[in-house]
Amino acid sequence: MSVAESSSAQPAVSAPQPTAPPSLGESIEEKCLLASLITIECHFTGRPVLGPKSTRQAISMLSKSLEKTQDEDVRTRKFGPNIEIWVYLRKIFQSAIPNLANRALGPLEGPDVAASYPQSSTLIVKNYATIKEDVQILDILMQIARNILVSDSRPVPQDLCAAATFDKMAYKTIVLCAYVTNNSKSPGSDVEGTTDFFEKVLEIHDLFKRLLVTTLQQAHNWVVGHHWNKMQLFLDVLFDDAEGEPVLASPVPAELRWTEPNMEVARTEVNNWLARNSKLGPSATALLKEYMAHHAKDQPSPLDSVSPLAWNWLPKVPYEIHVQDDSNVTPVWDPNTKSKWDRDRLYLRTSHEIDSWWTEVVGANFEDVTAMQSVDAAKEELGSARKALLQRWAEEQASSATDPSSPTTYSSRLHNDDEVMSSGILTEIPNILDPRQIEALYMIIKTCILDSHGDGLTPCGENLQKTRCKMFLALNSGRSLFKEMLVYVGIWVLDDTALVYQVMRDIVLALHHNSLIPAAWNRVSSYRNFILSPAQSVLLRLVGDIFCSTTAHMDDVSQQEKSKLFKLIHFFYTFFRSFIVPEYAAIMHVQSQIREGKMEPSDFRMDYWEMQRAKAALIQYLEFIELVAEIRETRELLIKWEAVYDLIVLLTALEAAVPKLPLVDMSNGQPKAVRQPGSSGGSSSPKDPHHHHHHHHHHSHHHHHHHHHSHDYHDAHSDFDPDSDNESFDSTGPMDMTSEHSGSTSREQGSKYAWAGVKAPIFTIIATLLQPRPGRGTPGNADVQRQVLQNNGLVALLNCVSYDGYQPLSRERVTLCLKWLVEGNKDAADWFKELFKHTEAAAAASALAAVGAQQQQRPASAAGPSTEPVRRVRVDGVQGDVPVRARSEAHEVEEPRGGIQGGGGLTQMEEDFMA
Numbered sequence: 044m045s046v047a048e049s050s051s052a053q054p055a056v057s058a059p060q061p062t063a064p065p066s067l068g069e070s071i072e073e074k075c076l077l078a079s080l081i082t083i084e085c086h087f088t089g090r091p092v093l094g095p096k097s098t099r100q101a102i103s104m105l106s107k108s109l110e111k112t113q114d115e116d117v118r119t120r121k122f123g124p125n126i127e128i129w130v131y132l133r134k135i136f137q138s139a140i141p142n143l144a145n146r147a148l149g150p151l152e153g154p155d156v157a158a159s160y161p162q163s164s165t166l167i168v169k170n171y172a173t174i175k176e177d178v179q180i181l182d183i184l185m186q187i188a189r190n191i192l193v194s195d196s197r198p199v200p201q202d203l204c205a206a207a208t209f210d211k212m213a214y215k216t217i218v219l220c221a222y223v224t225n226n227s228k229s230p231g232s233d234v235e236g237t238t239d240f241f242e243k244v245l246e247i248h249d250l251f252k253r254l255l256v257t258t259l260q261q262a263h264n265w266v267v268g269h270h271w272n273k274m275q276l277f278l279d280v281l282f283d284d285a286e287g288e289p290v291l292a293s294p295v296p297a298e299l300r301w302t303e304p305n306m307e308v309a310r311t312e313v314n315n316w317l318a319r320n321s322k323l324g325p326s327a328t329a330l331l332k333e334y335m336a337h338h339a340k341d342q343p344s345p346l347d348s349v350s351p352l353a354w355n356w357l358p359k360v361p362y363e364i365h366v367q368d369d370s371n372v373t374p375v376w377d378p379n380t381k382s383k384w385d386r387d388r389l390y391l392r393t394s395h396e397i398d399s400w401w402t403e404v405v406g407a408n409f410e411d412v413t414a415m416q417s418v419d420a421a422k423e424e425l426g427s428a429r430k431a432l433l434q435r436w437a438e439e440q441a442s443s444a445t446d447p448s449s450p451t452t453y454s455s456r457l458h459n460d461d462e463v464m465s466s467g468i469l470t471e472i473p474n475i476l477d478p479r480q481i482e483a484l485y486m487i488i489k490t491c492i493l494d495s496h497g498d499g500l501t502p503c504g505e506n507l508q509k510t511r512c513k514m515f516l517a518l519n520s521g522r523s524l525f526k527e528m529l530v531y532v533g534i535w536v537l538d539d540t541a542l543v544y545q546v547m548r549d550i551v552l553a554l555h556h557n558s559l560i561p562a563a564w565n566r567v568s569s570y571r572n573f574i575l576s577p578a579q580s581v582l583l584r585l586v587g588d589i590f591c592s593t594t595a596h597m598d599d600v601s602q603q604e605k606s607k608l609f610k611l612i613h614f615f616y617t618f619f620r621s622f623i624v625p626e627y628a629a630i631m632h633v634q635s636q637i638r639e640g641k642m643e644p645s646d647f648r649m650d651y652w653e654m655q656r657a658k659a660a661l662i663q664y665l666e667f668i669e670l671v672a673e674i675r676e677t678r679e680l681l682i683k684w685e686a687v688y689d690l691i692v693l694l695t696a697l698e699a700a701v702p703k704l705p706l707v708d709m710s711n712g713q714p715k716a717v718r719q720p721g722s723s724g725g726s727s728s729p730k731d732p733h734h735h736h737h738h739h740h741h742h743s744h745h746h747h748h749h750h751h752h753s754h755d756y757h758d759a760h761s762d763f764d765p766d767s768d769n770e771s772f773d774s775t776g777p778m779d780m781t782s783e784h785s786g787s788t789s790r791e792q793g794s795k796y797a798w799a800g801v802k803a804p805i806f807t808i809i810a811t812l813l814q815p816r817p818g819r820g821t822p823g824n825a826d827v828q829r830q831v832l833q834n835n836g837l838v839a840l841l842n843c844v845s846y847d848g849y850q851p852l853s854r855e856r857v858t859l860c861l862k863w864l865v866e867g868n869k870d871a872a873d874w875f876k877e878l879f880k881h882t883e884a885a886a887a888a889s890a891l892a893a894v895g896a897q898q899q900q901r902p903a904s905a906a907g908p909s910t911e912p913v914r915r916v917r918v919d920g921v922q923g924d925v926p927v928r929a930r931s932e933a934h935e936v937e938e939p940r941g942g943i944q945g946g947g948g949l950t951q952m953e954e955d956f957m958a
């Protein structure tokens with residue numbers, strides 16, 4: 044049964060009482076299953092030692108019992124309420140897990156939990172036959188445990204599973220599978236071994252993966268619709284014993300910092316909540332008491348007496364019972380109460396530590412859209428960013444000079460990027476399973492934190508789904524898992540038709556409901572905070588999907604939800620204005636300084652590949668702003684925040700940093716065609732720019748695959764084509780990609796980066812902001828027109844009219860921007876009139892000068908026919924001056940031209956602003 048099928052059954056509000064206790068009259072199906080379980084327990088414990096024939100017969104009976112679990116009546120009325128089955132399952136796994144670990148990984152002693160490859164692979168091959176048989180047995184048992192949990196009386200088997208502590212065995216099974224598949228990696232060419240050796244290791248890996256998938260599905264079925272089980276699972280997997288101080292991927296600005304929750308305090312509070320809410324359902328309690336009455340001293344064994352659930356079935360417990368009092372429904376936090384238990388009991392909610400963390404992270408007024416950073420402050424930030432960038436690069440250069448043996452390279456930065464926050468055993472699972480296998484992991488997180496999978500509020504007013512969502516992001520293990528889940532979507536280039544993508548979107552939606560996306564964004568950032576990490580790239584895409592789905596029915600959205608959505612847009616645009624625009628403008632400024640000869644290419648500290656990542660991040664962010672600009676209500680926010688200022692800053696910086704790519708080069712006096720992007724040499728399909736960077740660490744592969752996704756997601760993203768005459772689409776100079784080059788050469792190539800395709804989304808956003816009011820075709824938005832003129836945007840737009848091969852489609856889009864900018868705007872019209880006066884006077888003076896120079900060059904005594912004067916002009920799309928023979932004054936007719944020509948026609952104003 045698939046996890047999708049198992050998740051379809053909805054838990055009942057109350058479980059029906061069984062017709063008869065299992066021990067008083069067991070069915071033939073139960074007796075067969077119990078007999079096979081007893082035999083399998085002997086197989087793993089060796090008491091007594093069984094022969095192969097007995098083991099095979101037991102496996103055959105198990106397989107038949109597994110088939111019986113497809114029968115709902117057997118599953119619900121016979122297997123599910125039978126406590127003996129759950130106890131035997133727990134005992135079998137309790138014996139099998141250390142036994143298997145010892146044979147597959149080595150002795151579980153000493154500082155090293157397990158042997159490392161290749162020793163573990165050697166162990167696997169040595170014990171191949173027994174490991175294969177035992178893993179197959181455990182997989183059958185786990186399938187039975189998974190299927191039993193799918194019933195109309197789901198809470199009963201869920202409670203019995205918890206009472207038998209089989210959930211602990213399931214977690215240990217996940218740990219074992221993760222260790223084996225990660226610790227004995229697939230052998231490589233540098234390891235001696237035969238083909239048979241490799242095949243055996245891979246076969247065992249596949250069996251452990253299958254067991255891992257089944258266990259995840261069982262865990263999902265155990266928590267569906269059961270808040271106590273969900274909280275117990277989160278306690279096990281999020282409060283990892285290896286949990287340490289979190290390590291940030293990049294320095295977080297002071298205004299975005301927050302304190303971390305005290306993990307030990309939160310762990311104690313969650314344990315106390317589990318104890319206070321440990322009352323089982325009446326059906327499960329009756330079954331447990333009946334079991335203890337008959338099996339207190341008999342096989343399989345008594346139930347655990349130290350479990351927080353034990354008071355439900357024990358006549359006497361060795362501790363005081365403190366069950367939640369439903370009559371008290373008002374949470375009170377009294378720090379003066381001496382006992383921690385009493386403080387938590389009065390508070391009623393799950394964790395005061397988690398609640399305090401969330402309040403500090405989100406802020407008291409998280410639903411209010413605060414004021415955006417002013418344009419004047421943003422202008423000051425530009426200068427500060429330039430100084431900070433140069434200072435940071437100088438420090439990097441000094442550090443590299445001090446220790447040349449360990450330079451800061453792209454590979455090391457990428458490696459360090461993804462090493463952070465790697466804690467918690469669940470974070471290893473995305474490195475093991477493919478999208479079809481990993482669905483259960485995503486569904487477990489979703490069912491634990493999404494509102495629609497909960498039961499509303501508790502008597503004290505707590506939404507437990509929201510509390511677990513806060514825990515998920517507050518604890519380092521949860522954040523690490525969240526990051527890995529995001530990166531996984533990028534690795535496999537999953538689209539919105541994939542179940543994993545859809546579930547991940549719901550997980551991000553749960554974070555949005557708790558106003559935690561800003562916190563998540565900052566905690567999965569990259570080495571350079573203006574370059575989106577692979578996790579941030581996927582997160583931004585998912586946020587875009589949520590934005591589109593929410594705004595598709597804006598009239599039905601509550602004011603509170605709108606306010607929360609606007610706050611989210613405010614956060615992302617604040618990040619854009621405060622970090623992305625200043626950093627990118629600073630980088631482009633350095634490029635312009637190098638272009639003008641004021642700085643050396645060696646001063647540039649970003650290589651070509653990092654520039655590729657930077658461009659992909661910028662384009663994706665611009666595409667997100669495009670989505671925001673398309674919706675009227677959020678477009679008004681962008682206009683209010685003067686978004687055109689930031690776009691004009693980028694256009695101006697690009698114009699200074701990168702020369703335009705012409706169609707024809709006339710700089711040497713002879714016309715030479717300039718190769719346009721994708722027009723020559725080899726394959727036209729883009730190649731991954733990281734194809735020659737092979738990192739053995741799995742996170743490096745995360746980024747490698749994610750960049751493919753970036754290309755699919757951004758139509759303007761273009762990469763290096765190794766077959767195109769050794770010249771890159773995104774470079775203004777020749778590129779040497781034949782081998783690993785030195786750091787200085789790589790940085791020089793980075794300084795020539797052309798930012799191809801970046802202008803098109805900028806023009807789309809400006810045109811969207813400039814578009815006339817709804818229902819009108821003209822004039823353009825007056826507020827945006829004023830903002831463009833105030834920030835000298837008209838010059839920036841006009842400079843983009845001329846041809847540039849690096850920026851396809853830009854010319855058509857900027858024409859639309861100019862149309863809506865000029866129409867109905869007197870200031871813009873006056874500006875153009877003044878411009879035409881100057882351009883006409885300059886053109887006339889240039890023509891007279893050319894005629895005079897031509898006449899002076901003619902010999903006074905020269906015989907022969909007269910020649911017309913030659914004039915050198917500039918033509919759009921041509922680099923250098925083009926010699927043109929001017930007409931005589933009798934034939935020349937000058938007519939002033941005004942306005943903006945459509946269809947790419949050249950005007951005098953275009954000539955004046957061509958690069």
